[in-house]
Amino acid sequence: MAKRLNRIDLLELDIDLRLTDLWREACEVGEWNLEVVGAFMRAAYGKGYCDALTEDSPGSLCEEHGYRVPGRRPAPAVDR
Numbered sequence: 001m002a003k004r005l006n007r008i009d010l011l012e013l014d015i016d017l018r019l020t021d022l023w024r025e026a027c028e029v030g031e032w033n034l035e036v037v038g039a040f041m042r043a044a045y046g047k048g049y050c051d052a053l054t055e056d057s058p059g060s061l062c063e064e065h066g067y068r069v070p071g072r073r074p075a076p077a078v079d080r
Contacts, residue, residue, distance in 0.1 A: 011065045018051055019044060 005013070016023065022043055029036055055061065059069030 007066050011061075011067075014061065014065065015048075019047060022047065 022040060026040060052058070052061075057063075062069045
């Protein structure tokens with residue numbers, strides 16, 4: 001019988017689909033070191049940040065997977 005995926009599994013799959021290009025590049029890396037890992041971590045973070053900014057409905061990834069959409073931080077006070 002097939003394993004029923006929980007919401008964490010489904011979220012991981014959704015994120016993996018968004019990172020397909022990075023996964024493809026990772027498969028081509030011949031030698032992993034801290035510098036390469038750091039570059040991939042920054043690229044994944046940047047991709048997630050851009051995806052969040054361009055979502056049709058902000059917070060939809062969280063909502064689709066049953067997670068609470070975090071509130072926005074208040075804008076910092078500006079002295080005039």
